[in-house]
Amino acid sequence: MELIKPKVDTLKKAGIKGEIERYKRYHSFVLQCSDSYVLTQTALSFAAALLCDNGGCGECSRCDRIMRSIYPDVRFYPKAGVAQIRVDDARDIVAESYKASIEGRGKVFILNSANSANDAGWQNMLLKTLEEPNSDTYLILCVNTSASLLQTVLSRCILITIPEPDWHDVAAYLRSCGCERTKADLVGLASGGSYGNALEIMGKKEQLKLLDETVKMLRDMKSSADSYKYNNIIQKNASFAVKMLQYMSAVFGELIKLHCTDGSVVENSQSGACCTILSELAVKYTLSACVFIMDEINYAKDRLDMRSRYQYVLDELILKILEVAHKCRQ
Numbered sequence: 001m002e003l004i005k006p007k008v009d010t011l012k013k014a015g016i017k018g019e020i021e022r023y024k025r026y027h028s029f030v031l032q033c034s035d036s037y038v039l040t041q042t043a044l045s046f047a048a049a050l051l052c053d054n055g056g057c058g059e060c061s062r063c064d065r066i067m068r069s070i071y072p073d074v075r076f077y078p079k080a081g082v083a084q085i086r087v088d089d090a091r092d093i094v095a096e097s098y099k100a101s102i103e104g105r106g107k108v109f110i111l112n113s114a115n116s117a118n119d120a121g122w123q124n125m126l127l128k129t130l131e132e133p134n135s136d137t138y139l140i141l142c143v144n145t146s147a148s149l150l151q152t153v154l155s156r157c158i159l160i161t162i163p164e165p166d167w168h169d170v171a172a173y174l175r176s177c178g179c180e181r182t183k184a185d186l187v188g189l190a191s192g193g194s195y196g197n198a199l200e201i202m203g204k205k206e207q208l209k210l211l212d213e214t215v216k217m218l219r220d221m222k223s224s225a226d227s228y229k230y231n232n233i234i235q236k237n238a239s240f241a242v243k244m245l246q247y248m249s250a251v252f253g254e255l256i257k258l259h260c261t262d263g264s265v266v267e268n269s270q271s272g273a274c275c276t277i278l279s280e281l282a283v284k285y286t287l288s289a290c291v292f293i294m295d296e297i298n299y300a301k302d303r304l305d306m307r308s309r310y311q312y313v314l315d316e317l318i319l320k321i322l323e324v325a326h327k328c329r330q
């Protein structure tokens with residue numbers, strides 16, 4: 001199966017689509033979204049919408065080149081191979097903003113500020129350009145959270161919050177790439193609604209196997225002999241332990257949401273709001289069991305952060321889950 005890049009129609013979700021002429025009156029924007037993949041894709045489609053003659057049709061040569069990051073008037077910072085935006089980059093942007101665009105339709109500077117927000121130097125350097133940019137220049141600052149930027153920067157920009165994708169979006173995308181339903185649901189769930197996480201899981205066979213075994217354990221484990229069996233499969237190394245906790249946390253988070261939504265698990269399953277795996281787990285773990293397990297997962301994460309031996313941490317967690325599942329059956 002080949003994973004094509006997900007097409008994320010976030011402009012519509014963010015309320016920009018259809019409103020682009022209004023947005024064009026402004027020139028400095030902050031895009032915020034906790035999912036970095038969605039953030040980058042949205043910045044590109046936004047740039048296309050600003051420069052395309054048809055508001056980002058997605059079909060013309062300009063849109064195509066912008067989405068493939070090969071359009072000469074859309075520049076990216078930090079530059080390839082560099083982790084953070086530097087003061088020199090900001091100086092470069094200020095100088096470039098006074099030059100005419102190469103293709104005559106205006107230019108867009110996309111700044112991936114996620115790793116660079118702590119540094120005030122480049123932000124201060126850009127203040128004047130953000131406030132009074134050239135009429136054909138747009139600046140798009142991308143951040144995971146706007147709180148990381150200087151207040152003086154924020155006050156000069158239009159803040160656009162992109163709704164986070166959820167696991168259904170990610171699972172639908174995986175299915176559109178040819179992934180079979182159960183696997184797409186499983187990876188979507190474990191991704192916590194992040195395309196980046198899903199692509200990582202799909203790209204690594206051992207992660208996919210770990211995920212599969214983790215969910216099987218949660219669903220099928222009935223005795224301490226079972227817990228021993230799964231423990232042997234799952235416990236490979238500390239980084240696997242971190243991944244496993246991440247998957248469990250995403251799954252139990254969704255289970256809690258599912259238990260709190262109106263209607264029975266069966267109704268939700270029939271309406272497509274939940275998938276087979278979730279409904280099977282929801283039958284096995286009650287709401288209070290899920291909340292208890294979620295606390296234990298967070299405690300286990302803290303212990304791993306404090307460098308406790310991952311084997312002990314996982315052993316204890318799995319036994320607690322077994323105990324809770326047993327109580328739920330009674």
Ligand SMILES: [Zn+2]
Binds near residue numbers: 052058059061062
């Ligand atoms: Zn176009």
